[in-house]
Amino acid sequence: MLRGEEEAEPEAAPGEDALYKHFLLQGVIVPKILTFDEASKCLSNLGKDESGVRYAYLMLSATDMKLTDISKITCFKHVLFVDVSGNFLELDALQILCEMPFLILLRAERNKVASGGLNPCPYLQVLVLNKNQINETDDISQPYLETLDLSNNVIYEARFQSDNLRELKQLEMVGNQLVELAGSFPESLEKLYLAQNRIHKIVTSDLSKLVNLKILHLRENKLHKLDGFTEDLKNLTYLNLRRNSVRQLRQLRKLRCLPKLETLILIDNPVMSRKKEGMGEEEEEEEEEMEGEEEKKDYVRISILVMLPNLKRINKEVVSLEERDEAFFIGEEKMQEIMDEESSDEESIIVTTTEITTEYTTETETEIGLEQLEYGG
Numbered sequence: 001m002l003r004g005e006e007e008a009e010p011e012a013a014p015g016e017d018a019l020y021k022h023f024l025l026q027g028v029i030v031p032k033i034l035t036f037d038e039a040s041k042c043l044s045n046l047g048k049d050e051s052g053v054r055y056a057y058l059m060l061s062a063t064d065m066k067l068t069d070i071s072k073i074t075c076f077k078h079v080l081f082v083d084v085s086g087n088f089l090e091l092d093a094l095q096i097l098c099e100m101p102f103l104i105l106l107r108a109e110r111n112k113v114a115s116g117g118l119n120p121c122p123y124l125q126v127l128v129l130n131k132n133q134i135n136e137t138d139d140i141s142q143p144y145l146e147t148l149d150l151s152n153n154v155i156y157e158a159r160f161q162s163d164n165l166r167e168l169k170q171l172e173m174v175g176n177q178l179v180e181l182a183g184s185f186p187e188s189l190e191k192l193y194l195a196q197n198r199i200h201k202i203v204t205s206d207l208s209k210l211v212n213l214k215i216l217h218l219r220e221n222k223l224h225k226l227d228g229f230t231e232d233l234k235n236l237t238y239l240n241l242r243r244n245s246v247r248q249l250r251q252l253r254k255l256r257c258l259p260k261l262e263t264l265i266l267i268d269n270p271v272m273s274r275k276k277e278g279m280g281e282e283e284e285e286e287e288e289e290m291e292g293e294e295e296k297k298d299y300v301r302i303s304i305l306v307m308l309p310n311l312k313r314i315n316k317e318v319v320s321l322e323e324r325d326e327a328f329f330i331g332e333e334k335m336q337e338i339m340d341e342e343s344s345d346e347e348s349i350i351v352t353t354t355e356i357t358t359e360y361t362t363e364t365e366t367e368i369g370l371e372q373l374e375y376g377g
Contacts, residue, residue, distance in 0.1 A: 029068060032068050033071075034065070034072050036072050039062065039070075043060050043076065045057060049078045050102060057078070057079065059079065059081040060081070062087070063083055063086045064086035065086075067088065068087070071096045073097060074096055074097070079102070081104060082103060082105070084106075085128075090112050091115050091117065097118075098119040103124055105124075105127075106127050108128065109130040109132070113129055113133065115134060116134055116150065118140075123144060131152045132153055134154070137150065138161060143167070146169045147172075148168060148172070150171075151176070153173075153176055154177060162185075162186045166186075169190045169191065171186070174194065174196050178198065178199055180200070181199050181206070182201075182206045184206065187212065190212050190213060194217060195218065196219070196220045197220075199218060200221070201223075201225075202228025211235065214237050216238070217240045218240060218241055219240050221244050223244040224245045226251045226254040229254055231257040236258050237262045238261075242265045242266065242267045245269065247270040249271055249341065250307075250339050252304060253339070255308055256307070266304070272315075301323060305323055306327045306338070307338065
């Protein structure tokens with residue numbers, strides 16, 4: 001063997017895979033260290049290094065390798081982008097990457113990370129910790145981080161320190177266990193994605209601090225009322241409420257405080273399938289036969305425009321000049337009609353802790369258990 005040449009890894013013995021699967025079923029993780037030779041084969045994207053003269057590999061992707069130790073990655077100090085998704089890495093194993101002087105992006109999805117509290121990295125801008133076991137957020141501190149993905153973890157409350165995330169522009173917490181849009185978020189946020197949680201309430205005092213927010217994504221939550229929005233959200237232009245439980249048109253009047261709101265997504269809310277007021281079932285069916293289903297949809301869109309005349313897009317369609325004109329001409333009368341609606345039982349529903357716990361136990365815990373079995377815990 002030549003001097004400096006790495007010793008080849010021995011081939012897996014027959015039956016080793018079956019033994020490994022046996023350990024996984026028992027909840028035991030077999031230590032596996034990434035070797036220098038393996039890490040070398042994971043390199044790609046040749047480009048200029050920090051000197052601007054020499055060339056080096058800028059990306060390293062060591063995914064789905066059952067790794068528990070990735071310290072050899074630090075041998076490649078010029079790497080900018082690291083992807084170690086689909087392994088058995090815990091926070092301590094990731095900490096070694098903070099020694100890399102030029103790291104810009106780190107993806108560590110589908111591991112066993114229980115905290116995002118990595119040591120500060122001098123240039124880290126994108127951190128993806130999707131599908132881990134994170135339940136706390138107040139220990140995350142990265143001076144130049146711009147994008148943070150904590151989706152599909154077990155976070156019940158958002159608690160971030162703005163001083164520790166001064167440059168954060170985009171935060172994703174899709175598929176967690178948030179019950180309220182509350183807590184403390186980095187005030188620098190421009191995009192906030194909270195789909196597929198259990199949010200039934202928006203707390204004004206917490207949301208009002210997000211003065212830079214432009215996009216708020218609340219798809220597939222449990223909102224019945226639209227209380228909590230405030231004029232302090234002076235830059236919010238896009239609001240996605242798809243697949244919530246908004247039933248009353250008059251709830252939309254609570255969004256009039258948003259001065260720059262241009263796009264509203266309400267698909268799959270009960271309010272989008274309303275019948276015309278004062279019209280019986282037979283009359284409704286007869287009108288649909290005469291004018292088609294599109295007329296029914298137009299009625300709801302016009303009503304939304306009466307409540308929010310500054311919208312430029314409702315759901316997938318741009319607001320037409322004809323719709324805007326019709327909303328203007330019937331505005332005062334229609335507004336009074338909408339505000340006179342009787343409140344529904346659905347608007348008064350309160351989500352209890354027992355209901356949330358039961359739902360989590362029967363649905364989410366089962367899903368997490370299957371994923372942890374697949375990835376070793």
